[in-house]
Amino acid sequence: MGWFRTCRQAFVEGVEVLYGTNSFVIESRDLLDAILEPRTDGHVLAPYHLAKIRSLELRLDVLLCGKLIHAGRAGPERLPNFAGLASTFPDLRFLIISFLDTLYNDHQVRPTGRLGELRELLFDPLARAFAPLARQKKMPIIVELPENVFLDFLHNSDFVQESLGNQGSNGWGTWLRYPIVTETGGSMSTNGDNLYYYLKQGSYSSAGIFIHKVIGFGKESAEYPEGRVC
Numbered sequence: 525m526g527w528f529r530t531c532r533q534a535f536v537e538g539v540e541v542l543y544g545t546n547s548f549v550i551e552s553r554d555l556l557d558a559i560l561e562p563r564t565d566g567h568v569l570a571p572y573h574l575a576k577i578r579s580l581e582l583r584l585d586v587l588l589c590g591k592l593i594h595a596g597r598a599g600p601e602r603l604p605n606f607a608g609l610a611s612t613f614p615d616l617r618f619l620i621i622s623f624l625d626t627l628y629n630d631h632q633v634r635p636t637g638r639l640g641e642l643r644e645l646l647f648d649p650l651a652r653a654f655a656p657l658a659r660q661k662k663m664p665i666i667v668e669l670p671e672n673v674f675l676d677f678l679h680n681s682d683f684v685q686e687s688l689g690n691q692g693s694n695g696w697g698t699w700l701r702y703p704i705v706t707e708t709g710g711s712m713s714t715n716g717d718n719l720y721y722y723l724k725q726g727s728y729s730s731a732g733i734f735i736h737k738v739i740g741f742g743k744e745s746a747e748y749p750e751g752r753v754c
Contacts, residue, residue: 590629
């Protein structure tokens with residue numbers, strides 16, 4: 525019995541270290557859908573393990589506007605069910621969602637010309653999904669947009685800007701704030717400050733590595749080594 529208790533303790537502590545101190549990257553849409561919308565007959569990964577993850581990066585190939593013809597394929601035309609983020613990863617402290625260049629592929633209309641549509645299809649659903657995470661996060665929630673989308677919004681007065689480091693230096697430069705809202709559409713706030721997530725340029729910019737070093741994002745900004753899930 526003593527041997528069993530020792531092994532059990534080692535297992536629990538090992539899970540804490542493995543999932544709680546690494547940064548996980550998920551690129552497979554099938555895996556992400558299976559995690560966020562688990563089947564009734566089983567789970568791809570144990571919910572107990574997922575609940576220990578604190579740092580997560582999602583890399584998504586989504587086509588919201590336009591058509592993609594080259595390579596004979598197109599990315600999915602819908603977002604994952606992000607409503608399950610908070611319940612699946614209840615201890616999540618740091619989150620990056622990175623969209624590939626396929627996100628916006630309409631050369632006839634600039635992204636700012638479809639701001640209302642992009643709010644409805646992308647920015648607001650993300651804000652609602654982030655709401656349960658916003659109060660518990662220790663570090664910022666970041667959404668990385670393709671260059672053609674981000675630069676078009678950069679000088680749009682609808683977005684509050686924040687300067688982080690030198691422009692164009694490994695993902696640094698001017699970032700945009702997008703308000704986090706409740707299900708009823710009201711802005712969320714804590715200690716009198718409105719909550720928001722960041723929009724920044726670039727995908728796969730290693731933001732998960734360098735952002736932990738930013739002064740002002742909290743003392744709990746220790747680096748998480750990257751661990752690839754798939």
